[in-house]
Amino acid sequence: PAEKRAVTVALVGQPNTGKSTVFNMLTGESQHVGNWPGKTVEKKEGRVFAGDKEIYIYDLPGTYSLTANSLEEKIARDFLLKEQCDVVVVVVDAGQLERSLYILAEVVSLGIPVIVALNKMDVAQNRNAVVNPEMFRQKTGLVVIPVTASRHDGITELLEAILHFDSSRTLQSDRFPEINVPHFDAVLQKIQGRFSQGPSAYWLAGKLIEGDEDVAAMLAGQLSSERWQEIQELLPSPEQGQLAMATARYDWIRTILPCLVTSKPAQYRRSGFDIAATHPFWGKTIALAVLFFGVIAAYLIALPLMIPGFAVFFLAEPLQQFLSSVFPLPLCS
Ligand SMILES: Nc1nc2c(ncn2[C@@H]2O[C@H](COP(=O)(O)OP(=O)(O)OP(=O)(O)O)[C@@H](O)[C@H]2O)c(=O)[nH]1
Ligand SMILES: [Mg+2]
Known part of the structure; x- marks a missing residue:
């Protein structure tokens, strides 16, 4: 028989968006699920066979960004940076779209193929907010699968999307969050094309602007000391850099968000x-x-x-x- 091909998939997203529920539905496992953030504190592996593929799925702790502010966030970030996963499924909460898009804004710049699991569609509908997956696809260029994980809706479609993911598909850069931060382009130029593996230069440049110490230490060790010196002269203070990067991501969210959600007027039936x-x-x-x-x-x-x-x-x-x-x-x- 033909050898099964293995695919590695990471489930990433803000705390409480339903990653473990999606994981359980995909794998048949029973990860701890509950209605408060911060339940999953370690990565958990599950395996599922589909088509001719063996799919390894990792349930990661919830994270607000790819900055290692806590141990859980570090676990999620290290996994994305060090394990070479084939696809990242970003689980976003359709009922709290604005907030849960923040991590997506960062993950899309990593350079790993992304599928969006637009979860809790039922919650959005109950709030009379119609989230339009097709517009989401158009605005981001990503594969977007509407899901209500707690009812197993959309799980088969999500698995199909993982199975048939076209890894040659490249994102169009004009759909990335545009980073209008002083010196970003200059920093990017100084590191672009230097690393063949690992996260994209785009993400690394953003992290340097934010004053990320781990990324800085890694690059300082890999670049010549002159180049590293030149980069350091371009960097703003960490506070300024973090604010500028967060603003850039929220600007991206605010431009696409109105196109994704239409609120129905509340249809209140008078008795x-x-x-x-x-x-x-x-x-x-x-x-x-x-x-x-x-x-x-x-x-x-x-x-x-x-x-x-x-x-x-x-x-x-x-x-x-x-x-x-x-x-x-x-x-x-
Ligand atoms: N209404 C609704 N609730 C859902 C859905 N998916 C998950 N939930 C609920 O949302 C809550 C959070 O789900 P989890 O799967 O634990 O979320 P998580 O992202 O793994 O959370 P952390 O591990 O804490 O980051 C639970 O109460 C789930 O039952 C859904 O599609 N619709
Ligand atoms: Mg969880």
Whole structure:
């Protein structure tokens, strides 16, 4: 029999977007799932056979960016940088699109083929926000699969997309988040074409601008000291660089977002009572009736409660006299 070809796939995305749910549905495993961020703290491997391929799927911890701010983020980042995965599936939350696109804005510049799993489509629909996968495809040039992982919707399509992924497909650079940051192009030029493996020069340049120490240490070790010196002279302060890079990514999100989501006007169906209660005549009649019966109801409920109160009031005096006769002074005076 023909040898099975292995494909490595990483599931990446913001915390709580549904990566482990997608993973479980794809692999039949049972990774910990719950409705709060930060559940997956280690990478987890699963395997599935499809077509003539053996697909290794990695569930990674949720991460807001590819900056190693926490151990979980470092695990996700190291996996993407060091393991040569064939495809990255970025799981985005269709119900919180703006936020969950941030990591996509960074991952697309890594140079690894990306598929977008547009998850929680059911949540978006319940919020009357229609997310349009076709527009998403057009605006980003990415393969976009609408998914509702918790109901297994779209999982077969996602597996198909992974199976048939055309790795020769190149992204058009004009669809990348454009980085309008001072000296970005100059830094990029100084490192472009120097590394045949690993992340793209585009991503590395961005990380240098952000003041990423690990990337800086790696490049300092691989470039000549003169070149590294030239680069360092171009770099802004880490704070300025991080702000500029984040702004560039959010600008990209804000340009594409309005094209991806259309909000339906809330379709609220008025019931018979709503119609009567807002009617010019019947509305006021109902309000008066509620007030009138409300007052009567208040008395009806209060009276039985008041009886024990009255009883205590009238019986207090004789009771005191009785007690003082049984227990003479000083207990009861
Ligand atoms: N409504 C709805 N809920 C979903 C869907 N997919 C996942 N969920 C729920 O979203 C929550 C988060 O899912 P997880 O799979 O744990 O998310 P995760 O991305 O692995 O989270 P971390 O590991 O913490 O980063 C859980 O409560 C899931 O049941 C979906 O398609 N629709
Ligand atoms: Mg998880």
